[in-house]
Amino acid sequence: MTGTGAAQPAAPSTPSRVDAGWRRTIRDRPLIPLGVLLVLLVVALEVVKPGTVNANWLATTLRAAVPLAILAACQTLAMLTGGIDLSVGAVASMAAFLMVTQATAQGAGVAIVIAFVAATIAGIVNGIGIGVFKVHPLIMTLGMSLVVLGLMSVYQLLMVQSGVLIPDAIKWLGSEISFGFLPNNLVVFVPLAIVIVIGLRRSGYGRLLFAVGDNPIAARLAGTRVWQVLLVLYIMSAVLAAIAGILMAGLLNNATVSLAEQSVLPSVAAAVIGGTSIMGGRGGYSGTIVGALILTILTTLLTVLEMPEAVRQVLFGAIIVAVAAAYTRVTGES
Amino acid sequence: MSAASKAVAPRGGELAETLFGLARRNSWNLGLVGMLIAFLAITKLIQPNYGAPAIQGLAISILPIAFAAVAQGIVVISGGIDLSVGSMMALASVTSAVLMKGQGDAFGVVVVVGVLLLGLAVGAINGGLIVVTRVPDIVVTLAMSFVWAGVALLILNTPGGGAAPWLMAIISGPLGSEWLPKALIVLAVIVTVVWLPLRRSTLGLSLYAVGSSRLAAFRSGVAVGRTKIIAYALTGFFSALGGLALTASGGVGAPVPGSYTLQSVAAIVLGGVSLAGGRGGVLGPIIAVVVLALVRTDLTFIGVDPNWGTAIQGAILIGVVMLGSIVAMRKVRA
Numbered sequence: 001m002t003g004t005g006a007a008q009p010a011a012p013s014t015p016s017r018v019d020a021g022w023r024r025t026i027r028d029r030p031l032i033p034l035g036v037l038l039v040l041l042v043v044a045l046e047v048v049k050p051g052t053v054n055a056n057w058l059a060t061t062l063r064a065a066v067p068l069a070i071l072a073a074c075q076t077l078a079m080l081t082g083g084i085d086l087s088v089g090a091v092a093s094m095a096a097f098l099m100v101t102q103a104t105a106q107g108a109g110v111a112i113v114i115a116f117v118a119a120t121i122a123g124i125v126n127g128i129g130i131g132v133f134k135v136h137p138l139i140m141t142l143g144m145s146l147v148v149l150g151l152m153s154v155y156q157l158l159m160v161q162s163g164v165l166i167p168d169a170i171k172w173l174g175s176e177i178s179f180g181f182l183p184n185n186l187v188v189f190v191p192l193a194i195v196i197v198i199g200l201r202r203s204g205y206g207r208l209l210f211a212v213g214d215n216p217i218a219a220r221l222a223g224t225r226v227w228q229v230l231l232v233l234y235i236m237s238a239v240l241a242a243i244a245g246i247l248m249a250g251l252l253n254n255a256t257v258s259l260a261e262q263s264v265l266p267s268v269a270a271a272v273i274g275g276t277s278i279m280g281g282r283g284g285y286s287g288t289i290v291g292a293l294i295l296t297i298l299t300t301l302l303t304v305l306e307m308p309e310a311v312r313q314v315l316f317g318a319i320i321v322a323v324a325a326a327y328t329r330v331t332g333e334s
Numbered sequence: 335m336s337a338a339s340k341a342v343a344p345r346g347g348e349l350a351e352t353l354f355g356l357a358r359r360n361s362w363n364l365g366l367v368g369m370l371i372a373f374l375a376i377t378k379l380i381q382p383n384y385g386a387p388a389i390q391g392l393a394i395s396i397l398p399i400a401f402a403a404v405a406q407g408i409v410v411i412s413g414g415i416d417l418s419v420g421s422m423m424a425l426a427s428v429t430s431a432v433l434m435k436g437q438g439d440a441f442g443v444v445v446v447v448g449v450l451l452l453g454l455a456v457g458a459i460n461g462g463l464i465v466v467t468r469v470p471d472i473v474v475t476l477a478m479s480f481v482w483a484g485v486a487l488l489i490l491n492t493p494g495g496g497a498a499p500w501l502m503a504i505i506s507g508p509l510g511s512e513w514l515p516k517a518l519i520v521l522a523v524i525v526t527v528v529w530l531p532l533r534r535s536t537l538g539l540s541l542y543a544v545g546s547s548r549l550a551a552f553r554s555g556v557a558v559g560r561t562k563i564i565a566y567a568l569t570g571f572f573s574a575l576g577g578l579a580l581t582a583s584g585g586v587g588a589p590v591p592g593s594y595t596l597q598s599v600a601a602i603v604l605g606g607v608s609l610a611g612g613r614g615g616v617l618g619p620i621i622a623v624v625v626l627a628l629v630r631t632d633l634t635f636i637g638v639d640p641n642w643g644t645a646i647q648g649a650i651l652i653g654v655v656m657l658g659s660i661v662a663m664r665k666v667r668a
Contacts, residue, residue: 084472133656134663136609138415138472142596143652150645157639268476278470310491313484320477325467 030275030327034290041297049304055181061296063175063183063251067092069292070189070244071263072270073196074237076288079271080200081213081230082280083137085237087126088267090145092245092260094152095119099246100166100255101159108167116242122148123238124231131230152257166253174250185247192243196285209233213280269320270295275327282331362606362614366621373628380635386512388631393515394505394583396627398423400521401576402594403601403619404529405569410602412565413545413611414464414471418479419573420595422456424486424588426577431495431587442498450574456482457570461563479595486589495587505582517579521620524575529616532568541565545611600651601626626650 046053071088078085095115102111122144129140176184200206208229211219220226241260248263249255274291276283298319302312357364377384402419409416426449433445464474505517532538540561543551552558576594581587604622607614629650630643 129652129656134659135652135655139599139603139609139655140652142599143648143655146596146600146648146651147645148648150641150643150648153641153644154639157641265476265480268473272473278473308488308491310484310487313480313487315484317477317480317484320480321463321467321469321474324469324473324477325463328468 030287031290034274034287034294038290038294038297041294041301045297045301045304048301052300052304056177057300059177059181059183061293061300063177063185064299065292065296066183066185066189067244067248067251067260068263068266068270068296069289070192070240070247071260071267072274072288072292073192073285074240075267075271076274076276076283076285077196077200077209077233077240078137078237079213079276079278080209080280080283081233082216082278083130083230083233084268084278085126085141085234085241086138086264087122087141087144087148088237088241088244089258089261089264090148090152091119091122091238091241092248092263093255093257094122094148094245095242096245096249096255096259097152097156097257099170100164100249101155101162103165103167104163108165108169111167112170112246115246116239119238119242120235123235126238127231127234130234131227149257149261156257164255166249166255170246170250171253172250174247175253185251188243188247192240193285193289200284205229205232210281213282215281266295266316269316272320273323277327277331363618363621366605366618366625369625370621370628373625373632377628377632377635380632384635386508389513390506390508390515390517392624392627392631393517393521396623397505397517397521397579397583398576399594399597399601399627400620400623401572401579402598403605403623404525404616405572405576406595406598407602407605407607407614407616407619408529408541408572409565409569410607410609411545411611411614412541412562413548414461414562414565415475415599415609416457416460416566416569416573417472417475417595418460418482419569419576419598420593421479421482421486422453422570422573423577423580423594424590425456425482425489426453426574427580428486428490428495428587428589430578430581431497432490433495434498434501434581435494435496437498439498439500442501445498446501446578449578450571453570453572453574453577454567455570457573458563458567460570461566464566465559465562483589490587490589493584493586493588495581497581497585501578501582502585505579525616525620528571533615537561537564542612545613547612597623597626600647603651604654 042053071092074085074088095118098118099111099115102114106114126140126144129135129144130137173184173188178184200209208219208224211222211224212226212229216226244263245255245260248259252259270291271283271288272278272291273294274283274285274287274289276288295316298315299312302315307315381388402423405419405422406416429452430445430449433448434442437445460475460478463469463478464471467474505520507516508514509516509519540551540556541564543554543556544558544561544565548558551561598619601622602614602619603609604626605614605617605619607619626647629646630640633643633646634640
């Protein structure tokens, strides 16, 4: 019984042509099986509690999925380069908390600018650490999340007297629904999603992200300035996290220093389910969006079934492992 | 790699040369001991009546984190990472607390043994999933951290249960001299009895070999898969010890994982374990845990808001890793 590790080459069995085609479909078009899974979940929801699936349900589901999908965008971009950004929760919470506390004194516009500037600084520090000093992304972003969380806790004590104000525009964006089935946060999300999906496929920078993740040495030898790619990546990630945090503040009509902390692991899960490899070089944003929808609907389904929070966590974990295992099996990478 | 170099006896046999070599190989640990002494001195300067009782309190409070650091250290040495350490600790903590409540001492011993076996099994499941599915360690253990935390919540919804009196007595108070806390002795004995023989054995060498280079280990006839599963089982075992320490120090079981996973990663990085695997030991991480705890104590003594502690801990983590990578980069250039 020898090791079954990555050291072994893939099993030399020659799959039949049908089998190979099926595998290639899933590898190149993960959206098809993901879409099937999504539909199955919606059907299951309707079967469990008939009448659940309606226009209002669609609106609240989309509204809840959008912040998660934006946070998952951070993970998707970072994972394409073989990294991960665990500071998104802290940065998103920071942006939201800065905005609501500064809005009382400075006005909404300035408060939002402050939030984005702070997030950008966090992103620059992450990017310099990972790109220039070659710190492992996991450690860098983990450390960054501690720094941000600690600084925000100190700031919170300073701001104890000042009130909290959620700007009306943010409330409108984050929580309200137009035409009965379209949440307003789609105004932010749809352009963002289009830019990311197309940008990853078509723009030079998008190709660089794939190149760095696929083979950093080859990318460097080919003349890519890897550190610049990573710096820009982590700044984008922090800005995206700030957008997600601000939308969350609008949705919940509140902001705390740990607002988005609970969404960090689901954001990684959404990207993994969506077919982005944590090893880098494979994936895309469209799958991640479906992944975020799947997780949101699954949460609803488990709530409807009156499952305790604990069962939801167990199932979440089991699903991530199962989906990731299916991907590695299909793509043959390890 | 370091294990291999240690196996080779020093040439020449001159005592000074041997000592110098020993110091050079353990330079990181020596540096940590220096830091530890410096921080103890600083603590004594800031707080002149910092004495034996405070040391005893410190020893009890670091015990769970120290076990978590050892757990994380073993798996990282073997080239993996376990993000479910905190969840496994919570699982062990609630299981022991629920079973021990209102039971006699004899049954308490059975519970402790049972929980340790549970830890081995839980860890082996993590490792088995990684080996069988070939999904990256970080994804599997991230997902399993949901699963084990969920199971812990199912066992005990809110902090509760109880601890056998002997279990609480075994870690509180001093033994012999008042400067020698029992908790420290428990830690030293367990780590010496479990880790030292292991490290000297073929299995220990295999752990380092797999962490250094899976391919080289595989080609040298190491059962890579089996070694990985054993490494994760050991991580589960030490996480269970951490969970028991939590129960023993608090007297109740806590179902919420807390930040032990993050703290364990911080401790091993500070403790000189390379995230790339194959380098380091478990002594460094344990000293790092004490140093981090002292930093927090000192900050409280000089009247700094404890919230700064989190930020400073993150900054230290980032700073140390950056320093390490700068040193490594210089070496490459030289």
